[in-house]
Amino acid sequence: MARIVQKYGGTSVGDVERIRKVAERIKAIRDEGNELVIVVSARAGVTNELIARAKALCANPSEREMDQLLSVGEQETIALTAMALHGVGADAVSYTGAQAGIFTDKVHTKAKIKTINAKPIEADLKAGKVxxxxGFQGINEEGQITTLGRGGSDLTAIALAAALKADKCEIYTDVDGVYTADPRVVKDAKKLQEISYDEMLELASSGSKVMQSRSVEFAAKYGVVFEVRSSFNYNPGTIVKQEIAYMEKVVVRGVAVDKDQAKVIVSNILDKPGSAAKVFRALADASIIVDMIVQNVGRNGIANLTFTVPLTDSAKAQKTLEPVLDAIGGGQVAIHENIAKLSVVGVGMKTHSGVAATLFQALADASINIELISTSEIKISVVIDKSKAEEAARVAHAAFELEKL
Amino acid sequence: MARIVQKYGGTSVGDVERIRKVAERIKAIRDEGNELVIVVSARAGVTNELIARAKALCANPSEREMDQLLSVGEQETIALTAMALHGVGADAVSYTGAQAGIFTDKVHTKAKIKTINAKPIEADLKAGKVxxxxGFQGINEEGQITTLGRGGSDLTAIALAAALKADKCEIYTDVDGVYTADPRVVKDAKKLQEISYDEMLELASSGSKVMQSRSVEFAAKYGVVFEVRSSFNYNPGTIVKQEIAYMEKVVVRGVAVDKDQAKVIVSNILDKPGSAAKVFRALADASIIVDMIVQNVGRNGIANLTFTVPLTDSAKAQKTLEPVLDAIGGGQVAIHENIAKLSVVGVGMKTHSGVAATLFQALADASINIELISTSEIKISVVIDKSKAEEAARVAHAAFELEKL
Incomplete structure (x- = not known):
C-alpha cells in the first residue's frame, strides 16, 4: 500500500467524459489498496471564460475579486470528480482549498502557501476515502479566498505530497513527460526517464511549458520526488528528483526554445556606478522579470545595456525606462520583439568543456546569428532571430546527439 | 439615507451585459446616499448546466457534493457583480455565504438558516462599500458548504434584511410584480400594489411562480416588508406586508393556476379508523407533499380517498401506496395526470359570502367540470381538466371583476 498524490490538469478533466476516464484510472489504483489524494485543475477553458467575463465588466479587476471568481473553476471540478468516483463505485470526498487547510499569505492572485493543516485529509484517507x-487555491488568515498563480495546481499537489509524506507524487498533464526537445519541433526528440530538479528548473525557465519553476523549486526544497506523465495513456513518464545517475557521456539533457521574450537595448548611457542599478531597480519596481543581462562598454565611457524581458512586458518596460534615461546620461531604449531564446541544459555540462563551442559551431554551420549569450553552471542560452528558432532547436539537438539518449 | 437589501435573480444577471445594467442601477441608488446589500443568484442556466454534468457522472449524486458543485454558480456572480460595480466607479466587495456568516443546519441541498453573523457586512457598509x-448558500458548523434549496436566494435576501434591520427589501425578478392572474393567460390581469403575506402564501402554494412559500413565511415571521419588482424596468412592483387596507368591495385578490399536480384516487378501502392515516404516513415517509384531501364514504362502509400530489411525484406515490393497500382493505390506486388546480385567493373572502358560489357558477357557465374542491379561510381551490385551465382562469378573473382592481 502506498500513499499517492496525483494532479490532473485542465485538459485531463476537460469534460464529463474525460472526468469519467480519470475516475476509472483512480478507481483502479485505489483498488490495488493505495491511499489517494487527487488534485484537480479547472476544466480546460473555464478559467479563460471567467477572465473574459471579468475583463468585459472592469478594465482592471480587483485581485481579491479575481480570486473569488477564479476559484470556482476548481471547485466545480472537485465536486464533479467526486461524483464520477461515486459513479464508478469508489468512496470519495471533495475539498476546496479552504477545507483542505491550505493557508496562504494575503497576496491575492499569487499567494504563497504558508502551512497546510492535513488532519481532515488524513482522517478521510484513514476512513478509506479518495x-x-x-488545486490553485487556498485561504488566508482572514478567511479570504486566495489563488496561487500560474502553475498553482502543480504546487498544491507537491505541497500536499510533502505535508502528507506521500510515497509518490504524479503530475498528470497532456504530455508524456519531459523530452530532450519539443517533439513537435524536433522529430527525434527522446523522452527522459529521469531528470534532476536543477535541470528541470533550467528547462522550465527556458520556455519548456511542462511545469512552472515555482513548483519544481518547492519540490527540490522539500525533497518531493514526482513524475510527470500523461492521463491519456499508461506510458511511464519522467521522474524528477535530486540526483540521477548519468552515463559518462551524457552532458546535455535537453534543448528548450522560448519565443515569448523580447530584447531590450538601453544604449548610449554613462558608464558610471549606479547606471545599471537605476535601470534594474525601475524594472523590479514595475514587477518586470529580467533575464540574460549583458553590458558592453565602449572606449569613450559610453555603455550599452542589453537584456531580455517577457514579451508581454515589453511595452511596459519601455514606458518604465523612459523617465529613467535622463538620470543615466540621456540614452535611448529600443525593443526587439523578433527574437527567441535557445537554451541547452544539462548537469553534466559543468564538468565537461566544449559544450559552448559545440553549440556555437552548430549554429554557425546553419548560418544562425547569435545576438546574446548567457551561461549558468548547467545551461547555455543564446538569443537568435525568432524565425530561426525551430531550425536552431533541431541543429542543437543533433549536435549533442540527443536522439541517441 | 436608507439601508436596502436587493435580490437579483438569474435572468437579471444572466450575462455580462445584464450584470452591467444591474451595476448601473445599484450605483444610482448608492449615489443617493443609501447603504446597499445585494444578493445575487447564479446566472440563468448555470445551475442546470452543473446539474446536467453531475447527472452524467453519477445517477444519484451525493447531496454534499451537489452543494459543493452548485454553490459555484452564485460565487461566480458575486465576483462579477463586484467587478461590474468597480467598473462603474462604485466601491463594492463580494461575500460567499460562508464569508457572510450565514450559518445553516447540516441538511445538504435544503439547509435551514440558523443564524447570521452580520458583523463583517456591517463593517463594510460602514466603510461605504456595496x-x-x-444567494442560496451557507455554511454549517463543520465548515461544509450547504445550499438552501429552491427559492434559496430570496430567502437569503429576506434573512439578511431581518438580520441587518434593513429599511427596505427588494426582490428583483423577471416579472413586474404580483398580478391578479398570469398576464400571459388573462390579458386584462392587473398588477397588485400591495398584497398580504397570507395571500402571497396562498398564491405561492397555488402555482403562482413569483416566489416560494418558504421565503414568504420567513418574511411574515420576522415582519420583513418586501417588494417584488422587475430589474428590466423602473416600474413600481408589489409590496408584500402584514396588513393592507382593502377597499370594501375587494374580496378576491388573484387567480392562480397550477398544472404541475396529479390527482390520486385510492378507492375501495375500508372506512375504519387508521386507513387514511396509513395512506398519508406512507406518503409523508416518502417526502411526498399532499394537497386537497377529500374522502367520500359510501353506504357499505367502503371509502374513496382523493388528493393531489406534485406531478413529478405521481409515479413515486403509486409505488409508495401499493404495499399499503392490503392493510386498508385491498383497494386500488389510480393516478390522473391530466388535471389542473385553479385557486382564487383573497383575505377579504373570509368575511364575504358568495365567493364559492360565484366561482362555481362561472365555471358551470363555461361548461368546466369541477372534480375536487377544497377551501381555506382565504382560498378556494378546484381541480379541473388540464385542457380547461387557461379558460377557467379567464372566466374566474372576469367573474370577480379583477380587471377593475
Missing part, C-alpha cells in the same frame, strides 16, 4: 482537492 | 452576497 480525497479530491481543488 | 456588499454583494451569494
Amino acid at each position: 480525497v479530491i482537492v481543488a | 456588499v454583494i452576497v451569494a
Whole structure:
C-alpha cells in the first residue's frame, strides 16, 4: 500500500467524459489498496471564460475579486470528480482549498502557501476515502479566498505530497513527460526517464511549458520526488528528483526554445556606478522579470545595456525606462520583439568543456546569428532571430546527439 | 439615507451585459446616499448546466457534493457583480455565504438558516462599500458548504434584511410584480400594489411562480416588508406586508393556476379508523407533499380517498401506496395526470359570502367540470381538466371583476 498524490490538469478533466476516464484510472489504483489524494485543475477553458467575463465588466479587476471568481473553476471540478468516483463505485470526498487547510499569505492572485493543516485529509484517507482537492487555491488568515498563480495546481499537489509524506507524487498533464526537445519541433526528440530538479528548473525557465519553476523549486526544497506523465495513456513518464545517475557521456539533457521574450537595448548611457542599478531597480519596481543581462562598454565611457524581458512586458518596460534615461546620461531604449531564446541544459555540462563551442559551431554551420549569450553552471542560452528558432532547436539537438539518449 | 437589501435573480444577471445594467442601477441608488446589500443568484442556466454534468457522472449524486458543485454558480456572480460595480466607479466587495456568516443546519441541498453573523457586512457598509452576497448558500458548523434549496436566494435576501434591520427589501425578478392572474393567460390581469403575506402564501402554494412559500413565511415571521419588482424596468412592483387596507368591495385578490399536480384516487378501502392515516404516513415517509384531501364514504362502509400530489411525484406515490393497500382493505390506486388546480385567493373572502358560489357558477357557465374542491379561510381551490385551465382562469378573473382592481 502506498500513499499517492496525483494532479490532473485542465485538459485531463476537460469534460464529463474525460472526468469519467480519470475516475476509472483512480478507481483502479485505489483498488490495488493505495491511499489517494487527487488534485484537480479547472476544466480546460473555464478559467479563460471567467477572465473574459471579468475583463468585459472592469478594465482592471480587483485581485481579491479575481480570486473569488477564479476559484470556482476548481471547485466545480472537485465536486464533479467526486461524483464520477461515486459513479464508478469508489468512496470519495471533495475539498476546496479552504477545507483542505491550505493557508496562504494575503497576496491575492499569487499567494504563497504558508502551512497546510492535513488532519481532515488524513482522517478521510484513514476512513478509506479518495480525497479530491481543488488545486490553485487556498485561504488566508482572514478567511479570504486566495489563488496561487500560474502553475498553482502543480504546487498544491507537491505541497500536499510533502505535508502528507506521500510515497509518490504524479503530475498528470497532456504530455508524456519531459523530452530532450519539443517533439513537435524536433522529430527525434527522446523522452527522459529521469531528470534532476536543477535541470528541470533550467528547462522550465527556458520556455519548456511542462511545469512552472515555482513548483519544481518547492519540490527540490522539500525533497518531493514526482513524475510527470500523461492521463491519456499508461506510458511511464519522467521522474524528477535530486540526483540521477548519468552515463559518462551524457552532458546535455535537453534543448528548450522560448519565443515569448523580447530584447531590450538601453544604449548610449554613462558608464558610471549606479547606471545599471537605476535601470534594474525601475524594472523590479514595475514587477518586470529580467533575464540574460549583458553590458558592453565602449572606449569613450559610453555603455550599452542589453537584456531580455517577457514579451508581454515589453511595452511596459519601455514606458518604465523612459523617465529613467535622463538620470543615466540621456540614452535611448529600443525593443526587439523578433527574437527567441535557445537554451541547452544539462548537469553534466559543468564538468565537461566544449559544450559552448559545440553549440556555437552548430549554429554557425546553419548560418544562425547569435545576438546574446548567457551561461549558468548547467545551461547555455543564446538569443537568435525568432524565425530561426525551430531550425536552431533541431541543429542543437543533433549536435549533442540527443536522439541517441 | 436608507439601508436596502436587493435580490437579483438569474435572468437579471444572466450575462455580462445584464450584470452591467444591474451595476448601473445599484450605483444610482448608492449615489443617493443609501447603504446597499445585494444578493445575487447564479446566472440563468448555470445551475442546470452543473446539474446536467453531475447527472452524467453519477445517477444519484451525493447531496454534499451537489452543494459543493452548485454553490459555484452564485460565487461566480458575486465576483462579477463586484467587478461590474468597480467598473462603474462604485466601491463594492463580494461575500460567499460562508464569508457572510450565514450559518445553516447540516441538511445538504435544503439547509435551514440558523443564524447570521452580520458583523463583517456591517463593517463594510460602514466603510461605504456595496456588499454583494451569494444567494442560496451557507455554511454549517463543520465548515461544509450547504445550499438552501429552491427559492434559496430570496430567502437569503429576506434573512439578511431581518438580520441587518434593513429599511427596505427588494426582490428583483423577471416579472413586474404580483398580478391578479398570469398576464400571459388573462390579458386584462392587473398588477397588485400591495398584497398580504397570507395571500402571497396562498398564491405561492397555488402555482403562482413569483416566489416560494418558504421565503414568504420567513418574511411574515420576522415582519420583513418586501417588494417584488422587475430589474428590466423602473416600474413600481408589489409590496408584500402584514396588513393592507382593502377597499370594501375587494374580496378576491388573484387567480392562480397550477398544472404541475396529479390527482390520486385510492378507492375501495375500508372506512375504519387508521386507513387514511396509513395512506398519508406512507406518503409523508416518502417526502411526498399532499394537497386537497377529500374522502367520500359510501353506504357499505367502503371509502374513496382523493388528493393531489406534485406531478413529478405521481409515479413515486403509486409505488409508495401499493404495499399499503392490503392493510386498508385491498383497494386500488389510480393516478390522473391530466388535471389542473385553479385557486382564487383573497383575505377579504373570509368575511364575504358568495365567493364559492360565484366561482362555481362561472365555471358551470363555461361548461368546466369541477372534480375536487377544497377551501381555506382565504382560498378556494378546484381541480379541473388540464385542457380547461387557461379558460377557467379567464372566466374566474372576469367573474370577480379583477380587471377593475
